[in-house]
Amino acid sequence: MKRRDFIKNASLTGVGLTVGSSLLSCNENSSEKTKTNTIMALNDLKAPIAICTWGFVSANAKAGEELSKGIKALDAAIAGVSVEEDNIKNTTVGKGGAPDREGNVTLDACVMDSNGDCGSVVCVENITNVAALAKRVMTETPHVMLAGSGAEEFAYSQGFESDNLLTDSSKKVWEEWLKSPEYKPLINIENHDTIGMLCIDKDGDIAGACTTSGLSYKMKGRVGDSPIIGSGLFIDNDIGGAVGTGMGEEIMKTVGSFLIVELMRNGMSPQQACKEAVQRITRKNSHFKDFQIAYIAINKSGDVGSYCIHKGFTYMKYQNGKNENIHSDHYVKS
Numbered sequence: 001m002k003r004r005d006f007i008k009n010a011s012l013t014g015v016g017l018t019v020g021s022s023l024l025s026c027n028e029n030s031s032e033k034t035k036t037n038t039i040m041a042l043n044d045l046k047a048p049i050a051i052c053t054w055g056f057v058s059a060n061a062k063a064g065e066e067l068s069k070g071i072k073a074l075d076a077a078i079a080g081v082s083v084e085e086d087n088i089k090n091t092t093v094g095k096g097g098a099p100d101r102e103g104n105v106t107l108d109a110c111v112m113d114s115n116g117d118c119g120s121v122v123c124v125e126n127i128t129n130v131a132a133l134a135k136r137v138m139t140e141t142p143h144v145m146l147a148g149s150g151a152e153e154f155a156y157s158q159g160f161e162s163d164n165l166l167t168d169s170s171k172k173v174w175e176e177w178l179k180s181p182e183y184k185p186l187i188n189i190e191n192h193d194t195i196g197m198l199c200i201d202k203d204g205d206i207a208g209a210c211t212t213s214g215l216s217y218k219m220k221g222r223v224g225d226s227p228i229i230g231s232g233l234f235i236d237n238d239i240g241g242a243v244g245t246g247m248g249e250e251i252m253k254t255v256g257s258f259l260i261v262e263l264m265r266n267g268m269s270p271q272q273a274c275k276e277a278v279q280r281i282t283r284k285n286s287h288f289k290d291f292q293i294a295y296i297a298i299n300k301s302g303d304v305g306s307y308c309i310h311k312g313f314t315y316m317k318y319q320n321g322k323n324e325n326i327h328s329d330h331y332v333k334s
């Protein structure tokens, strides 16, 4: 997954040599330019910064504190999101997450770092800290994604412990839901939900993590956007990063987080890019009022943005020791 620049080595004839060396010097200039831009960006940047979806105050503070101690962006993001994975009162992430329609709590998570490396786990049972597990997939296997029982077995081989993720209170709510004969997965429009986090560390490197129990009462085996690289999360350390929350099916159809990073590459601010990514969905889907989609994004200079369909989505931003909750702009105004 490492990005590599290839300079085409054509046969070095007289003309070819001239073209080749001018290409080379052009490349050297542009790498100098990138270096200068990076130094300027670092000077302007008030890093470290951590942002995350929804009002997860403690999780974002944890990431901010880790970054302030000099911890790298990926480990800070994982430490941050683990706070919510461990929080049994949060019914959409980690232990205590709402189960599928058959009563199984299945978790999805992914991570992506500043080298463009990534790891993901989908539909995992009995393991609480799935973002940390996704990192192990990235660092300890030749793969990007592990699913179901394979991911669970891998977790045990890495020293993770088995846990019962279905708490008594989540079980009670699910049993209530079962009484209604109509199958409809539930999604929060203005409540705590999936946690997606983006961090910039003191070196200006960007990484992120995204973790969720997915839609409440989803079909068995259903996987949403959150563990899909490019949908729930995407990072390009030269440009920025984005994460999504909401109806995963719609995010996947538009590869939302990748789209946002590409829009930023083409000159949009994080705010403009998040807005455009939401509007890609609202333009094509006449039922957009029935679900929520929200994105947050950060660019290499530390500018942040957010946009969602419905009022009610907020995100956290930690910078210079200040951890604030910010209301996102939204598409549906009435």
Ligand code: SD4
Binding pocket: 187, 188, 193, 194, 212, 213, 214, 215, 223, 224, 225, 226, 244, 245, 246, 247, 248, 249
């Ligand atoms: C999913 N995007 O599984 C997640 C759930 C979520 O707001 O974020 N809900 O589709």
